[in-house]
Amino acid sequence: MHEFGMLMNGVATLAANPMALLLSLVGVALGIVIGALPGLTATMGVAILLPFTFGMDPVSGLLMISGVFFGGVYGGSVTAILLKIPGTPAAAATAMDGFELTKKGMAGVALGTATLSSFLGGMASILVLIFLAPVLAGFALEFSASESFALAVFGLSIIASISGKSVVKGLIAGFLGLLIATVGMDPMGGFPRFTGGYTELFNVPFIPVMIGLFAAAEAFKSMEDPKVRLGMAAALGRIIPPWATYKSLLGVVSRSSILGIVIGIIPGAGSDIAAYVAYNEARRFSKTPENYGKGELGGVAACEAGANGCTGGALLTMLTLGIPGDAVTAVMLGALTLQGLQPGPLLFKEHGDLVFTLFAGMIFCYVGMLVLGLGSLRFMGRILQMPKSVLTPVILALCVVGTYAINNSLFDIGIMLAAGVAGYFMQKWDFPASPVVLALIMGPMAEANFRRALSLSGGSYDFLYSRPITAVLLTVAILTMLLPLVKRWRAERAGVSGGPVKATK
Amino acid sequence: MKGYRLLTGAVVGVLATASLIAGAQAADYPTKPIELIVPYAAGGGTDLVARAYADATKKHLPQAMGVVNKTGGGGAVGLTEIMAARADGYKVGMGTVEITLLPHMGVARFSVDDFTPIARLNAEPSAITVKADAPWKTIEEFLADAKANPGKVRIGNSGTGAIWHLAAEALQNKTGLTFNHIPFDGANPAVTSLLGGHIEAVSVSPAEVSSQVAGGQLRMLAVMADERSKAFPDVPTLKEKGIDLSVATWRGIVVPKKTPAPVVETLRKASKAAAEEPAFREQLAKMNLTWAYADGPEFGAAMQKDNAFFKDLMTKLGMAK
Structure with missing residues (x-):
């Protein structure tokens, strides 16, 4: 219980530093706003804030940055649920069920569930970070290229379960995403592929495509509808979900949190992957998998708990090993070194008191996020009552500004608009957008790591079955792809129509 | 004729003034x-x-x-x-x-x-860093092992064509050895892979491995610079070891x-x-x-x-x- 004692000391130190508490709340609030705006991500928020923290004491500065990180991961869900504008890639998963719930007039409960689940997932991850950090740090190092490849393949196998009405159309969309993902710098050879001479295309422009497919496409579509207000202009309803409802989600939330923490620890895998994997597993274990994609609270809870579960996991490897697990923690690593704290094996020994003060502050950040989130939801829900003639142009303007902000590039805006037009027709013809986004996340990861694993092994394919984590993940991926087909086949043989996944509508 | 001269004079005058203004603008820089x-x-x-x-x-x-x-x-x-x-x-x-x-x-x-x-x-110079529990204590032992096992020693870098890849290639070129170059998406993943023992060495800068070297998990064998690094005065340069090579970003x-x-x-x-x-x-x-x-x-x-x-x-x- 050494950790517990240290944590209590940390709480005491923190309580004597009201400025740090205030700044962490400011950080959380900023993070929620940044996360909610499309294009502005937690990474960017943290990077912009970084110079302002130079002059602060280490605890205040780092807690403010943590606040932006946590709030940024959560904030994406608000606009994803209300307007189907995912502020972050992880929130694209939340939007699948969240927006359907809004259409059903259950926006309030969906937002409340998202907030509570983000809080629980995040808290769980911070507690793991505090008590199990040294034990779990070694796990990150087990992950080499072959394991990351297997994880990406597993991620791709999820396409089947997020395809919505038609698995075939979902697969078509997924393959389209994989094709787009081959544009850019070759991950191993270092030469440009399919870029047509545009240096802007060297990196797959992932976020502009996502903003276009979801937000811009939705805005285009809403112009068709002659109604002045959105269909769900009804009152927001209750926000905090009834205990009886939420109780049934606790299983999903705890499973998703664990998944999020594990994925957060894995280097190179972040909250976007966690959200999709958590969604897939929630659906797999659900008694009513057919409701997923049509407005299921479990889907929202899983994505949010998974995405926020990542935060503690990513911090864990950054603090104990000095290796950032994702882009946000890479910037935070810079913030720590600038404060004279060298993350890595020596941090806990040399600055133990400070580290545990930070941990106490991170718990405070999450509590702050819960309070700020629940407090502001009713206000944010007013968006739905805005006339469409105002809302649609505002959404489009946000898409353009947000896209420009990523790289200060007009080229990206063109990509976003093209993706918006494509997304509009995909909606018309019932092609789901989520598989494209998933393929854009997983495709480059799978390709680069497969080829890296091959060069690590000197050209031998043995790594596919000789490494335990790789073999397990690949097996799970194959099962994920085949099980629905087997189930359908058996259902057809038994003469019963239906089954968990219907191939056609 | 006179009019023509006047015009020329006017043009020259305007040009001269313009260049003067331009000069003055440069002198005021930045406004x-x-x-x-x-x-x-x-x-x-x-x-x-x-x-x-x-x-x-x-x-x-x-x-x-x-x-x-x-x-x-x-x-x-x-x-x-x-x-x-x-x-x-x-x-x-x-x-x-x-x-x-x-x-x-x-x-x-x-x-x-x-x-x-x-x-x-x-x-920042390039540095050859290995795991602390690796068998090589000096750069000579490391290079000798690479010579005995051509193509077996895996050196992680920050991407093909990036500076640390070229540093490792330059070392290979200078010494006549053959390494297996593994590109990663930046220096951090390469260091992670080295910590996990999936590769033998990295060629990234001292700054990018400093916390792990300080923590006793990694060992720096040599830096590719003209002078030793101030932060790691015990690590020799390649020049001291008779290999005339400095690569830096x-x-x-x-x-x-x-x-x-x-x-x-x-x-x-x-x-x-x-x-x-x-x-x-x-x-x-x-x-x-x-x-x-x-x-x-x-x-x-x-x-x-x-x-x-x-x-x-x-x-x-x-x-x-």
Whole structure:
């Protein structure tokens, strides 16, 4: 219980530093706003804030940055649920069920569930970070290229379960995403592929495509509808979900949190992957998998708990090993070194008191996020009552500004608009957008790591079955792809129509 | 005839006045805020150096410098923007070693001659680092093992064609050995892989492994520099071991080629003063970065030297286009 004692000391130190508490709340609030705006991500928020923290004491500065990180991961869900504008890639998963719930007039409960689940997932991850950090740090190092490849393949196998009405159309969309993902710098050879001479295309422009497919496409579509207000202009309803409802989600939330923490620890895998994997597993274990994609609270809870579960996991490897697990923690690593704290094996020994003060502050950040989130939801829900003639142009303007902000590039805006037009027709013809986004996340990861694993092994394919984590993940991926087909086949043989996944509508 | 002369005189007069005004404008420089283009993402090493520099110039320039990140193309997008900027000194750039790499790969529209160097601020050598429990205690043992097992020793780098890949290739070229080069998406994943024992060594800079070396998990065998690193005085240079090789990345301020001389002068003076600010040096030290100020001409000579070196190396590797 050494950790517990240290944590209590940390709480005491923190309580004597009201400025740090205030700044962490400011950080959380900023993070929620940044996360909610499309294009502005937690990474960017943290990077912009970084110079302002130079002059602060280490605890205040780092807690403010943590606040932006946590709030940024959560904030994406608000606009994803209300307007189907995912502020972050992880929130694209939340939007699948969240927006359907809004259409059903259950926006309030969906937002409340998202907030509570983000809080629980995040808290769980911070507690793991505090008590199990040294034990779990070694796990990150087990992950080499072959394991990351297997994880990406597993991620791709999820396409089947997020395809919505038609698995075939979902697969078509997924393959389209994989094709787009081959544009850019070759991950191993270092030469440009399919870029047509545009240096802007060297990196797959992932976020502009996502903003276009979801937000811009939705805005285009809403112009068709002659109604002045959105269909769900009804009152927001209750926000905090009834205990009886939420109780049934606790299983999903705890499973998703664990998944999020594990994925957060894995280097190179972040909250976007966690959200999709958590969604897939929630659906797999659900008694009513057919409701997923049509407005299921479990889907929202899983994505949010998974995405926020990542935060503690990513911090864990950054603090104990000095290796950032994702882009946000890479910037935070810079913030720590600038404060004279060298993350890595020596941090806990040399600055133990400070580290545990930070941990106490991170718990405070999450509590702050819960309070700020629940407090502001009713206000944010007013968006739905805005006339469409105002809302649609505002959404489009946000898409353009947000896209420009990523790289200060007009080229990206063109990509976003093209993706918006494509997304509009995909909606018309019932092609789901989520598989494209998933393929854009997983495709480059799978390709680069497969080829890296091959060069690590000197050209031998043995790594596919000789490494335990790789073999397990690949097996799970194959099962994920085949099980629905087997189930359908058996259902057809038994003469019963239906089954968990219907191939056609 | 007279009218013609009058016209000529008027034209000459106008031109002279115009050039005088232009000269006066250059002398007044800067009259509005200056944009500092950083070709890499906010929060990264290059960005942090740029922000610290912009902060330090506040005392030495009448106008503020604002950092603008233009990412993409492994630096090509931002560097192209600097090259193509109006040469009036209001758009300056953070140049990096990629100025001398990208043109040879056929992925950039600029060359090293499109920039006027103002000041080098920072430089980091390549270093060969292995796991602390690895069998090699010295660089000689490491190289001997690589000689005995050609192609078996895996060296992780930060991406094919990136500076640390070329450093490892240069070492291979100099010593006649064969390594297995493994590209990663940046230096951090390469270090992670080394910690996990999935590769034998990395060729990234000392700063990028310093916390793990300090923590006793990794061991640095040699640095590819002319002098030993101040942070790791016990680690020998390759030169001491009889291998004449120095490879380093650098970051410094550059402007488009045609920038008028008075503007360049103003920027050089301000950059020198800013680089010598104790706050700036302290900021770099905190990030484990090496302060390596060099004035324009000296910086330019180093750029030309690197350019020739990498052109030659990349042609040998078959990477040049």
